[in-house]
Amino acid sequence: MKRLLIIFTLLISNIFVNAQDTNKKKDSIIALDEVKLITVIKKKIETEMKMAVSVDEFLASSDNISFIKRGAYAWEPLLNNMSSERSTITIDGMHVFGACTDKMDPITSYVESNNLAAIDIKSGQEGNMHGATVAGSIDLKRRSTPFSLTKKWKGAYQTGFEINNKQFFNLANASYSSNKFVADGSLAYRKAENYSDGNNDEVNHSQFTKFNASLGLAYKTSELASVKVEAIYDQANDVGYPALPMDLWLSRALITSATYKQLFENGLFKALDTKIYFNAIEHYMDDTTRPENLVHMDMPGWSTTYGLLSKANIKKNRFSSEIQLNAYNNLSTAEMRMYPQDRSERTMFAYSWPGVTTTFAGLSINNAWEISDKSLLNFGGSLGVNYNHSKYVEFNWIFHPGTPQEKTRILPSLHAGYQLNIDNFNFSVGGGYGHRAPSVSEGYGYYIYNSFDRYDYIGNPDLDNEISYEGNASAGYANDKFSLQANVNYFYIKNYIIGRILSLGSPMNYQSIGVKGYTSLDYSTLFNFSLNGSYSILDNLHWKGTLTYARGKDENENNLPFIRPLSYQTSLHYQYNKLSFQTSINGDLEQIHYSPEYGEDQTPSYTIWNLSADYTFKIKDYKTVVQVGAENVLNEYYSTYADWGNIPRMGRNIFTSLKFNF
Amino acid sequence: MSNNILDINSRNYNFKSFKLNTLLVMKKISFFMTAMLFAVTACTLDKTDYEDEINTVVTEYIDYEEVVSITKDQYLINIVALNGTFYKGYNEIRLNITNTDTNENVNTSDVTFLPLITNYSGNSTSCPHQYNLDYNTVNDYYLGYAVFTEESNDSENWELYITFTDNEETHSVTQAITVEEQTNMNLNMTSFTADDGEQYFIALVAPQKPAIAENELVAGIYKYNQPTNEAGTFPDPTQFSYTEVTDYTLLLDPRMPEPSMGNHSSLNNEDLTQQDDGLYYGVVNYTMTGNWTLNFIFQNQYGEIIKGTEVSTEFTPGIEGARSELHIDILF
Numbered sequence: 001m002k003r004l005l006i007i008f009t010l011l012i013s014n015i016f017v018n019a020q021d022t023n024k025k026k027d028s029i030i031a032l033d034e035v036k037l038i039t040v041i042k043k044k045i046e047t048e049m050k051m052a053v054s055v056d057e058f059l060a061s062s063d064n065i066s067f068i069k070r071g072a073y074a075w076e077p078l079l080n081n082m083s084s085e086r087s088t089i090t091i092d093g094m095h096v097f098g099a100c101t102d103k104m105d106p107i108t109s110y111v112e113s114n115n116l117a118a119i120d121i122k123s124g125q126e127g128n129m130h131g132a133t134v135a136g137s138i139d140l141k142r143r144s145t146p147f148s149l150t151k152k153w154k155g156a157y158q159t160g161f162e163i164n165n166k167q168f169f170n171l172a173n174a175s176y177s178s179n180k181f182v183a184d185g186s187l188a189y190r191k192a193e194n195y196s197d198g199n200n201d202e203v204n205h206s207q208f209t210k211f212n213a214s215l216g217l218a219y220k221t222s223e224l225a226s227v228k229v230e231a232i233y234d235q236a237n238d239v240g241y242p243a244l245p246m247d248l249w250l251s252r253a254l255i256t257s258a259t260y261k262q263l264f265e266n267g268l269f270k271a272l273d274t275k276i277y278f279n280a281i282e283h284y285m286d287d288t289t290r291p292e293n294l295v296h297m298d299m300p301g302w303s304t305t306y307g308l309l310s311k312a313n314i315k316k317n318r319f320s321s322e323i324q325l326n327a328y329n330n331l332s333t334a335e336m337r338m339y340p341q342d343r344s345e346r347t348m349f350a351y352s353w354p355g356v357t358t359t360f361a362g363l364s365i366n367n368a369w370e371i372s373d374k375s376l377l378n379f380g381g382s383l384g385v386n387y388n389h390s391k392y393v394e395f396n397w398i399f400h401p402g403t404p405q406e407k408t409r410i411l412p413s414l415h416a417g418y419q420l421n422i423d424n425f426n427f428s429v430g431g432g433y434g435h436r437a438p439s440v441s442e443g444y445g446y447y448i449y450n451s452f453d454r455y456d457y458i459g460n461p462d463l464d465n466e467i468s469y470e471g472n473a474s475a476g477y478a479n480d481k482f483s484l485q486a487n488v489n490y491f492y493i494k495n496y497i498i499g500r501i502l503s504l505g506s507p508m509n510y511q512s513i514g515v516k517g518y519t520s521l522d523y524s525t526l527f528n529f530s531l532n533g534s535y536s537i538l539d540n541l542h543w544k545g546t547l548t549y550a551r552g553k554d555e556n557e558n559n560l561p562f563i564r565p566l567s568y569q570t571s572l573h574y575q576y577n578k579l580s581f582q583t584s585i586n587g588d589l590e591q592i593h594y595s596p597e598y599g600e601d602q603t604p605s606y607t608i609w610n611l612s613a614d615y616t617f618k619i620k621d622y623k624t625v626v627q628v629g630a631e632n633v634l635n636e637y638y639s640t641y642a643d644w645g646n647i648p649r650m651g652r653n654i655f656t657s658l659k660f661n662f
Numbered sequence: 663m664s665n666n667i668l669d670i671n672s673r674n675y676n677f678k679s680f681k682l683n684t685l686l687v688m689k690k691i692s693f694f695m696t697a698m699l700f701a702v703t704a705c706t707l708d709k710t711d712y713e714d715e716i717n718t719v720v721t722e723y724i725d726y727e728e729v730v731s732i733t734k735d736q737y738l739i740n741i742v743a744l745n746g747t748f749y750k751g752y753n754e755i756r757l758n759i760t761n762t763d764t765n766e767n768v769n770t771s772d773v774t775f776l777p778l779i780t781n782y783s784g785n786s787t788s789c790p791h792q793y794n795l796d797y798n799t800v801n802d803y804y805l806g807y808a809v810f811t812e813e814s815n816d817s818e819n820w821e822l823y824i825t826f827t828d829n830e831e832t833h834s835v836t837q838a839i840t841v842e843e844q845t846n847m848n849l850n851m852t853s854f855t856a857d858d859g860e861q862y863f864i865a866l867v868a869p870q871k872p873a874i875a876e877n878e879l880v881a882g883i884y885k886y887n888q889p890t891n892e893a894g895t896f897p898d899p900t901q902f903s904y905t906e907v908t909d910y911t912l913l914l915d916p917r918m919p920e921p922s923m924g925n926h927s928s929l930n931n932e933d934l935t936q937q938d939d940g941l942y943y944g945v946v947n948y949t950m951t952g953n954w955t956l957n958f959i960f961q962n963q964y965g966e967i968i969k970g971t972e973v974s975t976e977f978t979p980g981i982e983g984a985r986s987e988l989h990i991d992i993l994f
Binding site for chain 1: 705706707709710712715718719873874875876918920921922923924925926927928929930947949950951952953975977979980993
């Protein structure tokens, strides 16, 4: 069985080897691993710098990911400088939707670094495998131990302390594998207090506590088939969001799945992988710790998703394809209840998500045709049906009288890319076309307060599909010592959905200054560029650098919000026996192209210097790594272009961690 | 494409002891996970039941029930109203007359209906009402309304003066009734003297139970007709004459007065204009539950404002919203 698996893996991966060489950055899956030379190429400063990273910090090490930060916890990932409703974020292909109307709980906040093996980021329509997208896809790959011929136990325990916010964390994971049975488990607990900024001022309401546990059990039902059940439980308590007018009292997620996998020795089909899943998220905000608030308000939210995904792999000669069926049903409900100043009076209630059901079914196909040893053609497409139903449609009728309770959309997607590898040079060119449906908030949101531009947002169920046309290209050179890779992509997005001021209605939240409705711009354009270089100065001294630039404009040539200014990262890694040192500098230039219309102001430039050192040794055959480092060594006071409300980032932070492997 | 996956578990580390410990850990984990699975399937906080939420302060009555029955000679008069009760404000009145001798409904009568309230000094006043009831041939009852302006109390009592004709003979009855407090603020009323010197009454008729939605707002608007002649035999209907106001307009601006709501308003509201049934129809949007003030401006048929003041549209967090001089407060 194992041999078969290996053979199969080789078969499948064989066709990707070229792709991997020619297309390092575009489809990078970044391994969540300790500092290992082999992975250095795939990783960037923050993970190089730090071995105990949060999922957010880890994601930040990808070129095309940036973050909107509302505090120290649960950063909202932006892929290709587009907000999270434009990308599909999945866990092993499973759709999970946050339960917070204010995006306090991106899906990435419900996993932990020790139950993930990798994060698969795909740009643009290449990411259509798990559903309709514009920006691309982020798939969080769960840790999954393969069956083994002999019984094996493995595990790791990691603990550490970060001085700035007194974060103490414990991460443990263990796995057991045998010929027939595999178990994976992990436990994680993090607790942090308020952090301090570069002026050594405490940033109030930036604490968090997170607990995460996961378990996966797999059983081999026959030589070529296995079943697997998996669950993740995540709970966050007392999480502060300094940039928002409220915090989190409790959020809980239960993410479960059952998978049946069948391999085939002969024939066209090589593998069939079917998963059913269920996840439930509850999210309760809390403003009782904010006495400055005029109104006490309860804002609970719930999101429940059932889904199915089934994937088949086909391979014939130099042609391979992956076909995936996705189906899910999500119910998102969010409430707001405002308490009058005289608490004996009647509370004021409304739904901010009036019981919105989203049902999606789609079929995706991605093909790879290895034309020659030097060139590869990828092409694919997907077709999805997206159905929305608003239970309390009368809420939507207030702003959109008579709008239908149900809405069905067809979401097509196409993409193609060609890769060429000549000696040490590689080139690629590609294009894509795809639709996406508005998110629950964009379609059905009701007075959702956005503390960034201080407007209440109203969804519009009649919004047109957002239609993306994209082009991408890359060129690179790599030899044993030196590599340079440039990537560029361009999106022309028709019916770009964004909030525009409504002259109708008046705000409901006392902090807000007006009402914005989600509307479609005629179009907007987005341009992303990145340049990566690496150089092995000595066998044990490596340099790496990255430069990214992005520009986003609306139909009137005005700037789009949350577009990253020119940013740079440069790092050095030095290995001396079992000691290794890393240092890095990263920063953004001044944000020239900011968008006052969407609540942005100009963010000045900043530069951050980081340092770390680690030492690997053995305690009784157990590999142990100890690391000490400092982020923002110079204690710079700064906030980035995407820090909600210009909330200052963490000042100097000294971190230590210790990891045992057994 | 699933390239570049680096499997963290592909490297083998020597494993010797720790086995027992790990086994225990694993067991704990699985126990823990099982417990968690059960714990999490129930939500920490229950979702709001929307129906219950709307019903918290509003009781909706749908059934018309008998309020009072009067026997006069061989006639039995039944008066039916919502919930079998007369409330302060607008009441639809349904009246049946049965000849108990023949057991037949009297349906060709001229029925008059006059509610009067008499205070401790013996003075009587009335309230907006339909004096001549119409016969509704579909449902077989006489139909009218009364807008009771006050609740019954110890010193003031309401009486109904009803006359009807049968076999060219006029019968009159008098019946004491009780008018109760209207607890549903969505059926509130107001009375005022407008700039034209006349006395007007505005009574909300619908919605009884508003929703967070676009609601059709229905109101009756009435005017007291000053008597032009000397009072005749009591009760002289000319002394207690009210009419529906025709072709006026009631401009509407709904707002939440709660200070923390900062003078919040809604949109797509429509002013009230008179329809064929004599009542005034408009649209009010309530964006959330709670206290709302319906601010009115009252215009006569020439478009002249005869009552009501414009309210500020400013968003004023922390300050209780200012009301028009002509307004009705509602709550749901």
